[in-house]
Amino acid sequence: MTAMTTGNTSRADANRRRILDVALAELLRDPDASMDQIARAAGVVRRTVYGHFPSREALISTLVDGAVEALADADSRARHGVTDPAEAVARSVLALWPVADRYRLLIALAQRTVTVQGIRERLAPLRDSKVSLLQRGLDEGAFSSPLPAPALAYVHEQMLFAVMEAVNDGLVAAEEAGRSATVAVLTAAGVPASRATELVAEVP
Amino acid sequence: MTAMTTGNTSRADANRRRILDVALAELLRDPDASMDQIARAAGVVRRTVYGHFPSREALISTLVDGAVEALADADSRARHGVTDPAEAVARSVLALWPVADRYRLLIALAQRTVTVQGIRERLAPLRDSKVSLLQRGLDEGAFSSPLPAPALAYVHEQMLFAVMEAVNDGLVAAEEAGRSATVAVLTAAGVPASRATELVAEVP
DNA sequence: ACGGCGTTGCACAGTAGTGTGCAACTCGGG
DNA sequence: CCCGAGTTGCACACTACTGTGCAACGCCGT
Secondary structure, X not given: OOOOOOOOOHHHHHHHHHHHHHHHHHHXXXXXXXXXXXXXXXXXXXXHHHHHOOOHHHHHHHHHHHHHHHHXXXXXXXXXXXXXXXXXXXXXXXXXXXXXXXXXXXXHHHHOOOOOOOHHHHHHHHXXXXXXHHHHHHHHOOOOOOOOHHHHHHHHHHHHHHHHHHHHOOOOOHHHHHHHHHHHHHHHOOOOHHHHHHHHHHOO | OOOOOOOXXXXXXXXXXXXXXXXXXXXXXXXXXXXXXXXXXXXXXXHHHHHHOOXXXXXXXXXXXXXXXXXHHHHHHHHOOOOOHHHHHHHHHHHHHHHHHHHHHHHHHHHOOOOOOOXXXXXXXXXXXXXXXXXXXXXXXXXXXXOOHHHHHHHHHHHHHHHHHXXXXXXXXXXXXXXXXXXXXXXXXXXOHHHHHHHHHHOO
């Protein structure tokens, strides 16, 4: 058979995984990376990639599915049972931080001309829950901003990317980046800097 | 002559201007927009665009030059003679806001695989002056953030984009967006929300 | 109404990417 | 050892884009 649709060998599996890993990195660097670039970066020939994924779309789609799942998981797990809005945001950001690169991929692709139909839709639940959390915080007076909750959600999103870029450029140490980003996000939501720092220090 | 290198007619000039305007919008929507897309959007045939600009690169380069100039102008004009860091940031953001879409284009292109060599370099002076302003504010205690000044500059940048996206999506009214964005940026720099609001209200 | 600039439409060559078919190779497990 | 899944290399057709040449056309001022 030309393609190994039911492939299950050890190296086939390893290759598939490696292709996905490399594709994430490569597409992060350049959302228009070609199949050839990805293949070479994975130490494999283009034809082999088509053995694992029928098309570029399919490859990206697999990546998107994994990213959405990982993010939704991390977020819901982190916020489970937490009622205080500020603490919920803190926990959410801290939990999302380690998987933020995947988030970044999603946004980079979604901003682009409909690479994969419906990234935004698949991401909507996560966004919505964040918006309602922010709204609640604004209503309760825990947060304060001239921006409405949905816009504040955009701002938080972009702030994470900014800090990630700063880490990439060596402006912020990777170990403290998550905490710093969290404090920054809380501060932007109107939480006093002192309270934000304190809050982040309390979270394990 | 095939091309009108010295073209000076009224409609030729008008076309050139319109092509540039439309190209800005089109490239903002999709940094990979083809010459055909741009031409059609400008109500012109592809061949005509090549009459005004010898290549895609040249067209984009013209756009970049205009953007950098407009931004540097607005920023230096707004901050001229202002010593208080918070007020300087407020004036800067308010002045940059109306031309922020051009800024956005620059970043979108610069993030991409070297579309135009040296966008970052041409943008560096503007960034540097912003960084030193933030640094001064942090030193004087006007600002407060766990992030170093350069990272904070990234954050401010991205926050502007976030608010712009919010405006695009109808989440924030265009008239108040500039003021809201300014308050948000100041807040993120650790300026208390009340002081930030007050400050923005004072600026004409 | 005429000349010329700007524009159009079309054709062309060159480049780069996608997805597929096929034969030959390699490597590991039974 | 040898069978087969997985891989490679090459060839191919197709699509989309760039940049150029050229002839024809339209429009404006003089």
